[in-house]
Amino acid sequence: MKLINFKLVTIICEPVLSSSILTINQDLGATGFTVTEVRGQGNGEKSSGEIPDLKSKIEIVAEPQLALKIMEALAEKFFENYSLITYSSDISILRPEKFERV
Amino acid sequence: MTAFEILKTNLLSPIVLAFLLGIVTKLMKSELSLPKDLYSSLFIYLLLAIGLKGGVELSESTFQVIAWPAFATIVLGCVTPISAYLIMRKLGRFGQIDAAALAAHYGSVSAVTFIAANQFIEQMGKTAEGFMPTLLTLLESPGIHIALAIGALKRAKNNSSISSGDKKTKSAIFHEILTGRSMILLVGGLVIGLLMGAKAYEPVKPFFETGFKGALVLFLLEMGIVAGSRLSDLKKVGLPLIFLGILIPILHGTLGVFLGDWSGLSIGGATVLGAMAASASYIAAPPAVRMTLPEANPTYYLTASLAVTFPFNLVIGIPLFFKLAEWLAG
Numbered sequence: 287m288k289l290i291n292f293k294l295v296t297i298i299c300e301p302v303l304s305s306s307i308l309t310i311n312q313d314l315g316a317t318g319f320t321v322t323e324v325r326g327q328g329n330g331e332k333s334s335g336e337i338p339d340l341k342s343k344i345e346i347v348a349e350p351q352l353a354l355k356i357m358e359a360l361a362e363k364f365f366e367n368y369s370l371i372t373y374s375s376d377i378s379i380l381r382p383e384k385f386e387r388v
Numbered sequence: 389m390t391a392f393e394i395l396k397t398n399l400l401s402p403i404v405l406a407f408l409l410g411i412v413t414k415l416m417k418s419e420l421s422l423p424k425d426l427y428s429s430l431f432i433y434l435l436l437a438i439g440l441k442g443g444v445e446l447s448e449s450t451f452q453v454i455a456w457p458a459f460a461t462i463v464l465g466c467v468t469p470i471s472a473y474l475i476m477r478k479l480g481r482f483g484q485i486d487a488a489a490l491a492a493h494y495g496s497v498s499a500v501t502f503i504a505a506n507q508f509i510e511q512m513g514k515t516a517e518g519f520m521p522t523l524l525t526l527l528e529s530p531g532i533h534i535a536l537a538i539g540a541l542k543r544a545k546n547n548s549s550i551s552s553g554d555k556k557t558k559s560a561i562f563h564e565i566l567t568g569r570s571m572i573l574l575v576g577g578l579v580i581g582l583l584m585g586a587k588a589y590e591p592v593k594p595f596f597e598t599g600f601k602g603a604l605v606l607f608l609l610e611m612g613i614v615a616g617s618r619l620s621d622l623k624k625v626g627l628p629l630i631f632l633g634i635l636i637p638i639l640h641g642t643l644g645v646f647l648g649d650w651s652g653l654s655i656g657g658a659t660v661l662g663a664m665a666a667s668a669s670y671i672a673a674p675p676a677v678r679m680t681l682p683e684a685n686p687t688y689y690l691t692a693s694l695a696v697t698f699p700f701n702l703v704i705g706i707p708l709f710f711k712l713a714e715w716l717a718g
Contacts (some may be wrong), residue, residue: 302678302679310408
């Protein structure tokens with residue numbers, strides 16, 4: 287089997303944003319996602335949760351172009367007014383066709 | 389009972405003491421907090437319990453009895469977001485968006501304040517009408533919608549570029565309010581209670597009523613911890629908002645008690661309606677406001693409703709509205 291270079295886009299945001307972010311990702315072409323509930327704090331906190339340091343961590347496996355597209359879309363929509371960070375890392379996967387939209 | 393005795397009885401009630409313990413816990417920087425899932429479970433239990441009980445009692449009330457109180461409640465729901473907005477703008481000198489965000493919180497209802505008010509009047513030997521949970525659901529929606537509409541209008545005026553995709557957001561917000569946890573539990577509970585009636589309620593009654601007060605004590609402990617963690621933000625929001633966080637509940641609560649008395653509610657019912665009007669939502673409103681008015685500063689509205697208005701109503705407001713209701717009833 288051959289390893290293929292892909293990106294893992296990670297988004298850490300206030301929980302209220304998760305559902306809109308997942309919709310955007312799906313609209314752009316992401317095929318799946320993983321969401322975990324995490325705790326943390328960042329610079330310029332604007333979080334709106336009842337429990338202030340509660341955050342959602344969303345992870346998406348995507349080919350590099352799509353990863354960039356997702357990050358740009360989120361930056362444009364949410365950076366100004368919400369607590370959100372996003373970064374991508376290099377990963378290697380098997381079965382790249384699993385991450386393609388049919 | 390004198391006003392002082394009433395305040396003292398309230399202060400020494402288990403729920404108020406548990407709430408204060410929560411605050412002290414936080415001030416002492418203790419690690420104690422309820423597991424998040426337990427907190428959510430208690431919330432579901434409490435809200436479904438009042439929904440069910442309210443539905444069963446609703447099945448035994450007639451339309452004539454509810455009509456005027458329901459009308460008074462809808463009037464309250466339409467007035468309170470507008471008055472809160474104007475007070476925040478004129479007295480608090482908040483910007484349009486922040487004022488609208490705050491108004492959405494003061495226009496809608498805190499279910500926990502509602503429950504606390506019911507417990508209090510019970511302690512005073514009174515009861516509220518069985519259809520009060522129905523009024524709670526009536527008061528929730530208009531308030532939040534009117535305030536958010538004010539905010540969205542101002543926002544569109546200030547920034548004409550925000551329009552693409554806003555339609556989608558609006559229907560999403562509407563969906564969020566209608567399907568929010570508290571609405572589903574309350575309305576769902578009311579409908580179930582109404583359909584099944586008193587006889588079918590009997591077998592499940594012990595579970596929902598015996599543990600209710602104990603669950604409430606646990607819930608208020610965690611609320612104290614949550615409110616305590618917001619106390620440090622009081623410095624950030626400043627004195628004017630703290631002052632308004634007390635003034636608005638007094639004004640809205642007084643209006644609520646008057647309307648309650650006028651519409652024919654008992655002393656207990658008028659007190660509860662006053663407490664509902666005085667309360668600021670902190671569960672349903674924040675996410676809706678966050679999505680509709682992203683420029684509004686969450687520190688303002690969360691601190692005002694959780695760290696100022698809720699404790700005020702719990703400790704002083706509810707007894708105050710009770711005294712007023714008693715005085716009005718003669």
